[in-house]
Amino acid sequence: MPVTEIPKPADKEVAAQAHPAIDIQKVTKSFGPQRVLDGVSFEVRRGETLAVLGRSGTGKSVLLRIIVGLQKPDSGAALILGTNMAEADDASIAAARTQMGFLFQHAALYDSLTVEENVAFPLVHHRQDMSQSEKKDRVRDLLHEVGLDGHLNKMPSNISGGMQKRVGLARALALDPVILLLDEPTAGLDPISSGEIDELILKLQQEHQMASIVVTHDMVSARTIATRIALMDKGRVLIEGSFEDLKHSDEKFVTQFLHRDL
Amino acid sequence: MSSTPQVKPLTPVAPDVTAPPGLIVAFLDWFGEFGIFFWRVLRSGVTPPYEFAEFFRQLDEVGSKSLPLVAAAGGAIGVVLALEARSSLVRFGAKSLLPATVVFAVVTEMGPILTGLIVSGRVGAGIGAELSAMRVTEQIDAIEASAVDPYKLLAATRILACIVALPLLTLAASACGVFMGWVTATLIEPISLVHFINTGFQGAGFKDLLPPTFKTSVYGLIIGSIACFTGMRAKGGAEGVGRAATTSVVLSSLFVILADVILVKIILLLFP
Numbered sequence: 001m002p003v004t005e006i007p008k009p010a011d012k013e014v015a016a017q018a019h020p021a022i023d024i025q026k027v028t029k030s031f032g033p034q035r036v037l038d039g040v041s042f043e044v045r046r047g048e049t050l051a052v053l054g055r056s057g058t059g060k061s062v063l064l065r066i067i068v069g070l071q072k073p074d075s076g077a078a079l080i081l082g083t084n085m086a087e088a089d090d091a092s093i094a095a096a097r098t099q100m101g102f103l104f105q106h107a108a109l110y111d112s113l114t115v116e117e118n119v120a121f122p123l124v125h126h127r128q129d130m131s132q133s134e135k136k137d138r139v140r141d142l143l144h145e146v147g148l149d150g151h152l153n154k155m156p157s158n159i160s161g162g163m164q165k166r167v168g169l170a171r172a173l174a175l176d177p178v179i180l181l182l183d184e185p186t187a188g189l190d191p192i193s194s195g196e197i198d199e200l201i202l203k204l205q206q207e208h209q210m211a212s213i214v215v216t217h218d219m220v221s222a223r224t225i226a227t228r229i230a231l232m233d234k235g236r237v238l239i240e241g242s243f244e245d246l247k248h249s250d251e252k253f254v255t256q257f258l259h260r261d262l
Numbered sequence: 263m264s265s266t267p268q269v270k271p272l273t274p275v276a277p278d279v280t281a282p283p284g285l286i287v288a289f290l291d292w293f294g295e296f297g298i299f300f301w302r303v304l305r306s307g308v309t310p311p312y313e314f315a316e317f318f319r320q321l322d323e324v325g326s327k328s329l330p331l332v333a334a335a336g337g338a339i340g341v342v343l344a345l346e347a348r349s350s351l352v353r354f355g356a357k358s359l360l361p362a363t364v365v366f367a368v369v370t371e372m373g374p375i376l377t378g379l380i381v382s383g384r385v386g387a388g389i390g391a392e393l394s395a396m397r398v399t400e401q402i403d404a405i406e407a408s409a410v411d412p413y414k415l416l417a418a419t420r421i422l423a424c425i426v427a428l429p430l431l432t433l434a435a436s437a438c439g440v441f442m443g444w445v446t447a448t449l450i451e452p453i454s455l456v457h458f459i460n461t462g463f464q465g466a467g468f469k470d471l472l473p474p475t476f477k478t479s480v481y482g483l484i485i486g487s488i489a490c491f492t493g494m495r496a497k498g499g500a501e502g503v504g505r506a507a508t509t510s511v512v513l514s515s516l517f518v519i520l521a522d523v524i525l526v527k528i529i530l531l532l533f534p
Contacts, residue, residue: 068407097409108404110396125410171408 019082020045021179021211022067027076028235029062036062037073038235046178049205049212051226053219053257058232060215061105064181067213068102069093081178098126100179101172101210105187107164109156115167116152119143122174142170146200162193169200173208180205180212186221198224219258231257299417299491306411307418316419324385324420325427329434331384332377336435339372340364340442348450358461361453364443365462370474371526373436378481378518381428383511386489389420390510393493394503402494417494421486428482432475469533477525481518488514 020043029037036059044050052060065071066078069085078085083096109118119139123130130138143149146166156164165185172180185201186194202225205212216222222229223243230240233253239246246254347363393416396402405412444458489510496506 065403070403070406094409097407100407102404102407104400104404106399108400110401110404111399112392121410122408125408 019079021081022213023077023079024063024067025077025079027063027066027073027078029059029066029071029073035235037066039076040232040235040237041076042230042237042240044179044211044213046211047205047209048228049201049214049226051214051216051222051229052232053217053222053229054232055257056217059235060232061183064102064183064213064215067181068097068100098122098175099177100181101175101177103165103168103172103180103182103185105184107156107161107168109164109167109171111156113156114152115143115148115154115156115159118156118167119170119174121171126175138174139170142173143167145173145204146170147196160193162189162197165189165197166200169204173204176208178210180208180210182212182214182216184216184218185214186216186218194218194221195224197221201225295495296487296491299494300487303413303417303421303487303490306414307422309414313415313419316415317422320419320423321427323388324381324423325430328381328384328427328431332380332431332435333438335376335380336368336373336438337442339376339435340368340439340444341446343367343372343439344443344446348447357451360447361444361458361462362464364447365440365459365466366470368439368443369436369466370470373439374432374474374478374481375519375522377428377432377435378478378485378522379515381424381431381481382485382514382518385424386485386510386514387507389486389489390493391503391507393417393490394496394506397494397496398499398502412494417486417490420490421483424482424486425479426482428478428485429475432478436475469529473529473533477522477529480521480525484517484521485514488517 022042022044024040024042027037027040028035036057040059040063042050052063054060062071066073067080067085069078069088073086076086080096081099083092085093085096088096109115110121113121116136116139119142120135123135123138127135139152140149143152146169148163148166148170151159151163151167156167159167169185182201186197189197198221201212201214204210205225214222214225226243228241229243229246230237231246231254232238238251239249239254246258249255343364344360347367348357348360351357351359351363393402396416402412402416405415440459440462441455444453444455447453447458448455492506492510492513496502498505
């Protein structure tokens with residue numbers, strides 16, 4: 001894989017305005033006989049946060065993996081800033097990934113690296129133009145932004161689940177991405193920690209104006225951070241719109257989903 | 263007139279030869295996947311940028327940290343060889359051949375194969391467990407999502423570290439084996455170290471020293487490749503991690519032994 005070039009900020013701005021940052025077009029995906037995504041389509045622009053909700057096992061996480069190119073759809077297109085992740089070559093996929101930040105469900109921190117080294121990982125591999133002290137400063141700024149000053153030398157196994165999520169968020173933001181993908185950011189956290197993570201995501205979104213997708217089954221979290229909600233069932237987007245649109249829907253599944261979570 | 267009922271002759275049923283046994287399919291499937299994996303690692307490993315920092319870190323893990331165990335094992339083999347060989351040689355009135363017996367046995371075969379099997383156990387299990395744990399906790403996915411090639415960062419560095427470290431560890435094992443062979447011999451019947459070494463290496467040539475040592479690079483390639491392959495394709499949580507570690511050790515040990523058989527023959531053909 002050749003050295004990837006990080007697009008300059010001006011290039012990113014032009015690219016972002018020309019078309020939606022994320023454009024999913026009729027994506028389908030099956031695992032054996034089970035179809036987990038069945039013609040899913042939606043767009044997300046910069047400054048928007050789309051919450052994708054649904055029951056467990058409805059393909060929400062698979063959707064994120066397709067967007068970041070970890071899996072290929074059986075059909076359809078996943079256009080990320082104009083690059084179709086389903087068909088692009090390795091170099092194009094790598095270039096697109098440098099403009100995305102991904103927070104995995106369990107943070108997926110590298111357990112042989114310290115907190116500081118984890119957050120610095122994308123900078124070490126993609127910002128050879130930055131000096132060591134500049135990278136250190138950037139890491140400190142990112143950890144300050146997520147409220148984790150003073151934990152630089154700790155190992156991931158020595159911090160709480162909530163702190164791991166914050167480190168994961170800091171790492172996802174290291175390259176100043178245009179797109180932010182969050183897979184169940186509040187999963188496994190207590191209500192207070194969940195609320196703190198929600199507030200942090202909201203603050204970061206307001207500051208960085210990214211195109212964000214949050215996969216969750218936490219309706220309260222979705223109401224807090226999302227500008228739009230897409231509710232999935234049996235691999236399809238059943239309804240997409242604001243929380244008010246969902247409240248006024250007469251679809252039985254939507255009603256059941258809302259009332260269970262509220 | 264009554265008609266005799268026609269009896270159809272029995273038609274022999276041929277066995278279905280189009281469906282090979284499941285074990286053969288699984289075997290071929292494994293080799294196919296391994297081939298694809300190895301090609302990806304090779305392609306990533308030769309393409310810049312290179313992960314020098316990770317390579318040196320792995321060289322320390324594989325080499326430096328295996329040294330005490332390999333040296334101890336080499337020393338033990340030297341002791342055993344000296345005791346067993348002396349007992350046999352005395353019976354045939356050839357105890358003067360003891361130094362050469364110990365040196366040739368350790369340097370040409372025992373040192374290399376022992377090093378290969380010990381590293382296969384320690385490093386094979388370690389790499390298999392580490393990478394499988396990274397796989398099941400999505401760390402490898404996170405590396406890939408960060409636009410970093412996991413085949414280059416994780417696999418190529420470890421395989422290259424094994425290839426470089428094995429000959430160095432073999433030299434250490436052989437040195438300890440020869441030294442402890444001398445210690446054992448001299449405790450029974452005093453002989454100077456200089457005399458032991460001179461007598462032991464008398465008549466030894468290039469083919470007795472370097473090819474057997476550097477064949478362990480092939481062992482390193484086998485151990486590193488199999489351990490990385492089984493680790494990076496692991497599934498199934500803690501059970502998957504355990505299975506990956508065990509499979510890594512078993513398969514790398516088996517293939518190291520098979521490779522030894524083939525490499526010994528090749529060395530004898532190339533250096534008659």
